[in-house]
Amino acid sequence: MARHVLSLTELSSDEIRQVLNVSAELKHKLKRGTRESLLPNYVMALLFEKPSLRTRVSFETGMRHLGGSSLFLGQDCGWGGGREPVEDFARVLSSYVDVIVVRAKSHASVQELAKHSGVPIINGLTDWSHPCQALADLLTVEEHFGTLEGQKLAFIGDANNVSRSLAIGCAKLGVDFAIAGPAGYQFDEAFLDSVRQLPTAGEIVSTTDPAEAVDGATAVYTDVWASMGQEAEQAERAARFAPYQVNAALMRHASDNAIFLHCLPAHRGEEVAAEVIDGGASRVIEQAENRLHAQKGLLAWLLT
Numbered sequence: 001m002a003r004h005v006l007s008l009t010e011l012s013s014d015e016i017r018q019v020l021n022v023s024a025e026l027k028h029k030l031k032r033g034t035r036e037s038l039l040p041n042y043v044m045a046l047l048f049e050k051p052s053l054r055t056r057v058s059f060e061t062g063m064r065h066l067g068g069s070s071l072f073l074g075q076d077c078g079w080g081g082g083r084e085p086v087e088d089f090a091r092v093l094s095s096y097v098d099v100i101v102v103r104a105k106s107h108a109s110v111q112e113l114a115k116h117s118g119v120p121i122i123n124g125l126t127d128w129s130h131p132c133q134a135l136a137d138l139l140t141v142e143e144h145f146g147t148l149e150g151q152k153l154a155f156i157g158d159a160n161n162v163s164r165s166l167a168i169g170c171a172k173l174g175v176d177f178a179i180a181g182p183a184g185y186q187f188d189e190a191f192l193d194s195v196r197q198l199p200t201a202g203e204i205v206s207t208t209d210p211a212e213a214v215d216g217a218t219a220v221y222t223d224v225w226a227s228m229g230q231e232a233e234q235a236e237r238a239a240r241f242a243p244y245q246v247n248a249a250l251m252r253h254a255s256d257n258a259i260f261l262h263c264l265p266a267h268r269g270e271e272v273a274a275e276v277i278d279g280g281a282s283r284v285i286e287q288a289e290n291r292l293h294a295q296k297g298l299l300a301w302l303l304t
Ligand code: CP
Pocket: 051, 052, 053, 054, 055, 056, 125, 133, 263, 264, 265
């Protein structure tokens, strides 16, 4: 059975630690000009149903750095379009390539693909989770502060794919996590309980009060209010989330040395004020760069 990474739930704390260590090491080597050929001639397929800049380019570049190559498959390969059964699609595609990165509208469709794939599937974003993003985010926090110990990440906004992956990733590595969003857009108790029950979990808070969530945080994070596929809810969400903008006033509740993070793409004037995302505490470009390093670490860890 191939080992898949559809969410961080499937990786143990030790395994996430290993991936981050490999990522940091590969980043360090790249900065010194070394591109180690750990996956010579490996072929990665990228099966994408939604747009992407960071995920696509960082995976394709990362695989090239590691000595392999990639194939970008858009909608015309027939996945999910009823052209052929998913069993046949998965078995055929996985007979050609060594690893498949999938960005899909529905998490269930990726689970279905994984059931029939003979090679590892990595989730490059679904409606439910975005594990590669959270790996890069944890790498960014660790790199900035030198350690994850004693850190608190506050997510202001929607209980979505990104915040869900961060909640799991933080709990797996002992980082305190708080999320603030309006009623009706929060995690359910079952999910919060599952995260709190992880043996490594620190404090896990869910609140409607953004100042409470940000209190003492060393990293303040936000994401769009309406994710891809929720465009029709944009106006309603903009109204509900308006009190949840990350701006300078909110950042004053955080730790003095707090950094600001956003998975990007960002909407200035909505979930984040320009003064914050373009200000001195912002690490969003370093964070986006770390997608490359974290995914190289994940590929090397998973495939060697
Ligand atoms: N953060 C992120 O996943 O960006 P893309 O949608 O551009 O891949």
